[in-house]
Amino acid sequence: MGNGGVVLADLAGLVRQLHCALVELQRETACLSLESLSNSEWFEILERKLLPQLGEDAWLVVAVTGGTNIGKSVVFNHLAGFRASATSPLASGTRHPVCLAPTGFETRHDLATIFPGFSVQPWTSADDALKDGERDFLFWRTSPQVPENLLLLDTPDIDSDAPVNWRRADAIRQAADVLIAVLTQQKYNDAAVKQFFRKAAEDDAAVIVVFNQCELPEDEAYWPLWCRTFCDETGLKPEWIYVAPNDRKRAEALTLPFYERHVPDASDLRSTIDRHPNAGEGPLPPPSLQETLSRLRFEEIKLRTLRGALLHLAGPKGAEAYLAEIRLASGEYRSAAELLTAQRLAEVDHWPTPPTSLLIKSIQEWWAQQRAGWPGMVHALYNTVGDWLMAPVRSVNTWLSGPTEPPWAAYQRAEWNAVVRTVEKVFERLEWLSQLGHELLRRHLEPVLAGTARGDFLERLAREHGEVDFSRELERLVGAELETFRRENPNYFQFFQRLDAAAAAARPGLTVALSLTGIGLPFGEAATHLASHAVWQTALHVVGDVAGGTMAAAIGDTAISSTAASGVAYLQARFHRLQAAFTTSRVAWLAERMERNLLGPTTEHLARAVAAPQTPAFQQVEASLKEIRGALERSGCALREDLLSTGEDGHAETANLNHSESLRG
């Protein structure tokens, strides 16, 4: 026993550690949207019983519990020896627990830590407990009647139409060591009553049954039957049984007799209470219930209930269940994530090719930058002169055909069209995914699929699309691609350079020839300028048309590999590559935006949820649990599936160590 006590006291640190880890884990796994920990019985027990009581010196929490209007407060007042809690013929009167403590208890202990969640107030009158309201109060006062190291509580009911009462009663039950179960003929088999005491049985609380409002002597024949049904239904093994008559006057006068009775089946007897010498020998003299309380073996009961609570915590219905729940939920998220990532969301087709003229222009510009020496100067001069000469022609053309749109506008429009078409396909796919029946995935996809979300996404995408600088994008790509070309094929590059130089040499020659034939400047110059442009354009237009087709890739490949390939075929292949590279970079742009603005939060959430069982908090909880379990096993408490320890070895120990002698009032 002492050994067991020491081990349990040692566990206090571990339990605190476990609690911290659990709180942290709950915070970290918020993304799994699990039910709050404070809704689970074992966590409530951890917070209400183990944290405040483990490691402290032994005191007992004794609570009077039961259905509404069956005389809980009457029993409590009898124990208190005065009218501590108001009684009334109307049901559901007691709203808040009332606590009686031995004199001087409050100087040694803080009631607020013993009863977390309650606003602890000093008792002023018996009517305190009748207060309405959502706030949970606990009214307390000291009483010399209460045995040392014992807290006596009156609790709200567990079955009325005020659920707030059940919640408060549950909270007290979780902290209690001894429950005084007040039962009546009408209520001993009620569903709500059975459910309440079944939970108490799971935590191995000590229970004293009081059959109140009995019609004596005829009910003497019935209470053993009631008791049997109650015990069978709840799994409780009462320490002691009392029977009280239905006598309203004596109840009011606090002189109700409580007759001590034997538990019907002797094998159910427990030895945590010292037998009264006159037990079972008739109703007279009625021993006081109070006396029984003073005969409780404090340390043993304390040890047992703490152990029961620890077993609950470490058992399969405890924290382990929470971990399993996290694993399960995380697995669900994993399958959702797999489902989402396994799907190809959209095939991109009909993406527009960049306008050939602009592509050519940027190639020309790049080429112009590569020119050096006299050919560069000649070309630059001629081009400038040509542009200058063509200026009036261009402006006349503009005037005739009205204002023209900027060069990239048409492409931008076409690309936006393709973007929206792709987005549409993606949404259709997501809708299909959401309707596949994976509830979790559906829950995450629904917000993405909502009309407002779609509108916002499209608006944002449109804004970002409007901000794209296509010409710079193209310039960058052309630069990079042609640079690679120059590096990889120096021969070709030189060949083109030589051609270009030859053209530069030919240009002044042409001018001389033209002026000789009488056409002369400036018309001749403009014509050659136009012609040179046109040649480039037509050549590459043809290339562009071919490149736009599906055959281009094949043609390009052969062009590069074949040594007999002409320069034009080679150019075709390069050109196609340029266009494809541009399209690829644009599609990547869209994919990146979608990832970031549309599915980003979802995939991030999924990833976080999938990783939940790998978090340090999770592992900390696992480790603490393992240690607690190990310590419990070392102290001789086998973990059992049903959480009910028979306490065999515990009893053997207690037989030798009878502390109760010293506790007798």
Add this chain to the structure above:
Amino acid sequence: MKTDELAYLDWLARVDALRTQLAQWAAQPVDWEPLRPAQALIQRLLSRMEPLRVRWEAPLVVATFGGTGTGKSSLVNALVGEDVSKAGKERPTTVRPIVLAHVDVDLSTLQLPLDRVDVVRSDLPLLRDIVLIDCPDPDTTETESESTNLGRLHELLPFCDVLLYVSTQQKYRSAKVGEELGKAAESCRLVFVQTHADCDADIRDDWRRQLEPTYQIAEMFFVDSRRALAEQREGLHPSGDFGRLMTFLSRELAATRRAGVRKANLLELLDQGLRRGIDLVTPALGALDDLEDAVVRERRKLGAKMAENFGRELLACRTLWERRLLAQVTQSWGMSPFAGLLRMYQAQVMVLSTWWLFRSRSTAQMALWGAWQGAKWLGERQSLQAEEERLSRLTDFGIDPAEFRSAQVTLAGYVHAAQFHRDSASDERLDGEAAVAAAFLNEASQKLNRLVDRAASRNSGWWTRLRYEALFLIFPAFLIYRIGRNYFYDSFWLDKPLLDLNFYIPSALFLFLWGAAFLWRFVTRLRRGVQSEIQELTRSLSESAAWDELFRPLSVRCRRARDQVAQLQSLETTVQALRQSLEDDSRLGGRHARV
């Protein structure tokens, strides 16, 4: 008697009509998902109505209801004056329900599950009008199944007309019993009885306070069943509240009251069912509102965009403008030198613009070109059916396909959230835009015509015309004078030579320049102010009624769903009205009619 009978028949007819309406509502096709569960609920309600109608004239079925140990069996025994149902101290006592019926009553009309109850026959006068059932309790069962007391109770409740709700000081605020009563009272009248008067305090006032928000309560009884049974055995009429209870039951449950009780029950059931149906649908109405708002918003957005494009194009079609304006002016001016000049210019512009029309077509050009050619062109365009082509056609109407598709994508989200059936939604996605275009073009043409009329008439007043004609004539008149003088006077009388080409070529050149200057001046004048009018036109077109045609199928579906909800609500109102019209002098309790 005759009037009573007629009134009764009338009432039956109204119930039948209501039933038919409900059946129609539940059977109509719906494509809004939230209506389906409501339809299923109404179907079930109809099947619940059936037994109520069948046993219209059968004796009332009165059942005990209450927590275990409250003395239900004792009450039944005391009512009939003998030990028919075992009352005990072990909970629960009654496991198999007991049906007490008069020897003459044919139980088969009541459709009770006779194989699962014990039937006790008696010739008591009380049982001539009612069938009494001692029911099991609702509060010892934790998980319901057929073999539990709660399961047995639920099986019997649909056959009961009146519940004797029995409670005690200990149990009158039991949550479980209260919850079950709420469900059971949906189609039952209630009698409230507190038992154990021999040992408990009277809590009826507090009990009434607890129940009154939900139930209407005329009477509450506080009885001592044990004493009443003893009195009955001695051949005495029970004294006190029990005697009052017996008188109450024989008065309220008499054969003449049957119809009234059953009417009230039926209407209660219908009322609750319809309310629940409405409650099922109501939360989803928000998404429907959102969808409708979104349709309007997207329409407006597309409309504004289209009108804006239209306005831009109008401003770009300078040549067409001039043609229309000039045509208008020359038409009103008839024949005169300056008008002739305008006509000549217009003919030349005509050639240019015809060529342009064939080159590129847009709504703006179409509207300017006029209705005849426009309609022909439109018809030609509308024959294209494929979706892509239809989309690309939108471009011609000034709608960017991407713009339209964005609207579709957004709306699809709202359709999805509103839980419309997806398939039919996608079927009709692009419907109606041809009608939109036609309506838009029509409206735009009319407005443009008016605009052109206004601009032309503003610039073709007699004073303007007089000035232009007079000033323009100066140079031709001078030429005619010069040529005439040379021909008639100088060459005849003074023998001067006739003017040669050196005169005529420059004269023609100057005449051309003179005419061109006037044309330029006049055309500039015509165009003045048109630009701001076009902007005004664009604004008015963006609010055009033509846009209402966009996404019309969606609006239609929303409206249909709304109509169906409204029908359900009106059925509920009908039931409420029927409930109120029910003249009820009964003292039996029941749930409040909800307002």
